[in-house]
Structures are given as C-alpha cells and as structure tokens.
Amino acid sequence: MENEMKNDDSPVVADIHGCATIAGGVQDVYGEDRATEDQLLTPWSTSVASGYTLLRDPHYNKGLAFTEQERDAHYLRGLLPPTVISQDTQVKKQIQLIRQYQVPLQKYTAMMALQLRNERLFYKVLIDHVEELLPVVYTPTVGEACQKYGSIFMRPHGLYISLKEKGKILEVLRNWPERKIQVIVVTDGERILGLGDLGCQGMGIPVGKLALYTALGGVRPSSCLPITIDVGTNNEKLLNDELYIGLKHRRATGQVCDFLSQLGHIFNCSHPGYRIFNLWPSTIPEDPVGLYTTRPMSRWSIIMNLYRYFLFQEYAELLNEFMIAVKKNYGEKILVQFEDFANHNAFDLLEKYRSTHLVFNDDIQGTASVVLAGLVAALKLVGGSLADHKFLFLGAGEAGTGIAELIALEISKRTSLPVDEVRKNIWLVDSKGLIVSSRKESLQHFKKPWAHEHEPVNQLLDCVNQIKPTVLIGTSGQGKTFTKEVVESMASNNEKPIILALSNPTSQSECTAEEAYTWSQANNAYIFPGFGLGLIMSGTIRVHDDLLLAASEALASQVTQENYDNGLIFPPFTNIRNISAHIAASVAAKAYDLGLATRLPQPKDLVKFAESCMYTPTYRNYR
Ligand SMILES: NC(=O)C1=CN([C@@H]2O[C@H](COP(=O)(O)OP(=O)(O)OC[C@H]3O[C@@H](n4cnc5c(N)ncnc54)[C@H](OP(=O)(O)O)[C@@H]3O)[C@@H](O)[C@H]2O)C=CC1
C-alpha cells in the first residue's frame, strides 16, 4: 500500500508495511521524514509489544534479563548485547549506579529514569533497598525535585488536569492508558511538604506517593494514577520562570463582576442579617443573600463570605467536576488520596466528599494515624496511658489538628470521656502563638475546638514552660524551631519527653534526631500504603475514623521488643511490606465490622489474603 500523500495540505498517513524511500534510499516507513512541518502526521504504534517497542515499554521491558528464548520469540535479537543477566544482578548494578551519585537529586533523577525505562526493576531496587532509597524517591529529596521539576522534567509522569480542561475532565481521564485504576493520589500543588506553593511542579508528590503504594503496600503500579490539578500558582518565582511547566497565572479566582453585583444586593436589601452555613460553594443556594438567618451576621461578614465564595468558585467547580468524573470513570470503589493541598481547601474537600466518595487526606488522616501509633508505642517506653499525657503542637494546620483530633478520639474511646473534655489536655500553637479562647472569633474553623482558656502566649519556649507538655509535636513546616532551649525545657519537665518533629523536607524540620533525645520521624508512609491496600482488597466504599484507629493500632503492634530496646517507637522500614499486610488486614477487618466492606465473603485469614494481593516486581516469563 502506498502512503497517502495527495497534496501538500493532506495528512501524511503512515503505513507500517509501506516502503517509500527518500533520497539516499533510506526507508521513510512512517512518512515522518517526508512530512513538511506544516503537514499533519499520524502517530503509529502497534498493539502487541515486541522488538524495539517491547524494549521501550516500561511495563514489560526487562533489559538484559530477556532470556534467549524471549529474544527469539519477541524479535529482540541484535537489539540487546548478547549477555543475559538475572534481575538480581540488574538490581546490584542499579544500586551501585545510584550510589555513585553524591547529590540526592541525581539519585532521584536516576531512579525516575529507571521507573520510566523498566518498572519492575525500579520496584525491585526500591523494595530491596527501601531504607536507603525511601529518602530518594520520597521525602526529603522529592521536595527538591518538585522545586526543580521544570528543569529535570524528562517525560510526563502522571496526569495533568488544568483549568484548560474544565468541562472535559472525563475525556482527559480516558486519555490515561490504564483502565483499571484503584488509587488516585491527587494534589493541587499549593502546600508541597513545607515548601509552599509549587503549582504544577507538585506532580513529584503523587508520583512519589504512588511509588510507595506499590513498593510498600503492594498495590499494582498499573492501578495507580498520579494526578496534579493545575489552577495556577501564586508562587512569583515560578510565574516568572520560563521553564515553569504549569499554567502561568495566579491561582483560580472567581468572577469579580458577579461578586460586585452581589454586593449591590446586600447594600440594597433590608433583611436584618443572613446566615451562610458553610463557605463551600455547593452549600450556598443560588440566591445566598435571600436566606434568612437564625443568627444575625454583619454585612461585613456577609461580604467576606461572598468574597470567598466567588474567589473559590472556579476552583471548587473544577474539583467537583474532577470528583464526579473520577467516580464515573472508575466506579464507586476508586480511592482518592488528597495530598498536599493547602489547609483552606483540604479540610473542606475532605468534608465535602467523605460521604460520597472513598476519600482520604493523607496529611490530615494518615499522619494522625502514624503519630498515634508512635505515641501508643512510646507509652511502653515512657509509661502511663495517653490520657495521662499533655500534648503541645507547634503548627495547627492539617497535620497538627488532624493528629490532635485522632488522639482526642482515641482517648475518648478508651476513657469514655467526652471528646471536648479530652481536648483540654491538647494545646496547639500557630504562627500567631498559643491558640486560646480570646482568639476564637478570628480562628479558622479547624482550630476553634482547640481554643482553650489561657492568657495569650507568643513564643514556643514560653508555651512549653507554661503548659508543661509531656509530648511535643512539630507540624509547622518551620525549620529549627525546636531550639536547644525548647528541648532542654522538655527534658527538665519530663524524665522521658516525647518529641516528634514531623515537618518536611529536612530543611523545614523542627529539629534533627541529634538535637533531640527522644525523637523519631513519624512519617505517614508507614500507614497510607497498607491502609490503601486494606480498603482496596476489602472493597471498602467509605473511610471511617475507626479505620484510622485500626491502622494505628496495627502499626503500634508491629514494634518489637528489640525495637523498643533500641529506643525505637516505629519499626524499621526494612520490614514494611509485612507491616503493610498487617495494617491492611486490620483496616479490612474493621471495615467488615462496620459493614463498609463489599468484597464478600470475608476472607478467613486477612493477613494472608493481604499478602496474596500484593504485587511483586519479579519478572514474568513471556510466551
Ligand atoms: N512526617 C509526615 O508524615 C508529615 C509531615 N507533614 C509536614 O508538616 C508540615 C505542616 O503540614 P500541614 O499541617 O499540612 O501544613 P499547614 O499549612 O496546614 O499547617 C502549618 C501550620 O504551621 C503553623 N506555622 C507556620 N509557621 C509557624 C511558626 N513560625 N510558628 C508556629 N506555627 C507556625 C501555621 O500557622 P497559621 O495557621 O497561623 O498559618 C499552621 O497552623 C509540613 O512541613 C509537612 O511537610 C505533613 C504531613 C505528614
């Protein structure tokens, strides 16, 4: 068959069997070389991977590990050097290569290149060297990778949904090559670790988290989908960077004219006041100013609420379209993990979708579950029950209030005391100082439950001296804030203080291990892979707080006497797949108890079942 080139405007249609030649006799099989720049070209691919295509397909590529028979059967002869080596030898070679790089970002880039080249080898290397490579593919290095994503960007990784795709998100999801997706990790890039707004470059986070879903939790890579929602960025540096890969405008803003016209209504209307229950747009009726109130509100408050409503309308609409499209495309049981959203959206998104979707916010819920596990384990070293302790947090955002809430819930369940009562032993500090009742009116809604009676205190050291916590937790994203004086004050007030510095990356950590006596980096990576596996394998349809408590308990129970003897309150990551299987089993068991699991009948041995569900990266043989 001849290539169809009728005139200069007609598309060049490639014919894989065609033999058209260009000058010099070189075959231009696909018509690509003959096409001029203004001609359209059809991109071709074959459906069964063999030969060169097979080597370029990261899901199936095995590099030098293709056997002699496979090389014959799949047209690989000559495309590879003659030697055949085992996957284990490949792992050895790769880790040596990674170790040659001194700079963490180079290691990261090498790992990402491997993931895009040979997926099974990537996971084998990662699993076999998990303690060494976790800080490379995940925190802290992923933070730097996100900061420099524009310049290290090689091939697109994950799915980008920007405001340009508004109205077409379902179509965009269908562009993704895999159909059977079970987990989505999504970010909008506004609070990437403690590094702030990195816009579209936040993609490194969902990619990294999902690599852990597979490596630590055994969720098949083909069922994982990393997504970045790009609504712009308020990061001036990125906006002025020509290499920036995202939308070059400020984060989604609403329609100012609508806002102004609503203002007109307010000033002209005679109602005494109005009540807007929730700032989330979907709860605001079409004519918000016509709603009577049970509690009078000042016009100024209404203006501010409306301002927020219109400011976030476009954002909320995009997110809503996304959530609807995700369920439509992948079904009821698709797990959506929100990651690194700024807190002004994170809590609202979780609240809005927790009853309609299988959603989970890792920063609020996963972190809480891990820290609770660490505290329960730490009690074995320091004594007492959780209810005997007094907690102080530096940082009252997603992680801080998420952890505080889960601790309060656990204590309340164990003591039968009302949660409000339990909260009194938990104190939080934000950028304006101790959260106290005199600040209540101006506090964001998620901080209000923590506003206790106390005089205002600005400095952390003064808070430690006055509150005298037994547990100090850092979730502020502010580096070196647990100063020598703060740690010493904790040590002088307590025989065995518990200090957890959680902020990422290392530059933003409140203190380092050497600077504190009792310390351990609680990281949500302990929980979310096993937690997700538990939800997926049991067909759970909604996340309930009790599932987080179950995960927490399972993690704490994995700390061995040997770990305790070494002063550890979290088990080492070397055994993480086994730990994940136990977490998954506990989460699934609780989901069955609560009637949230749909996979029936319930497997008898859930740990064994979890293990049997886990992906292993060993190469498969090809016929
Ligand atoms: N180890 C882990 O597994 C996890 C670690 N993290 C890390 O925790 C950090 C916080 O995350 P997240 O809670 O989601 O972020 P948020 O932005 O939601 O919260 C940050 C909080 O820190 C407060 N803060 C900022 N500066 C100061 C300061 N100088 N002194 C006291 N408080 C301050 C903020 O105060 P204000 O409200 O007044 O602005 C806010 O309450 C990040 O570094 C993140 O990487 C998060 C999740 C998991």
Ligand SMILES: CC(=O)C(=O)O
């Ligand atoms: C670890 C993590 O989720 C964070 O720092 O945001």
Ligand SMILES: [Mg+2]
């Ligand atoms: Mg996070």
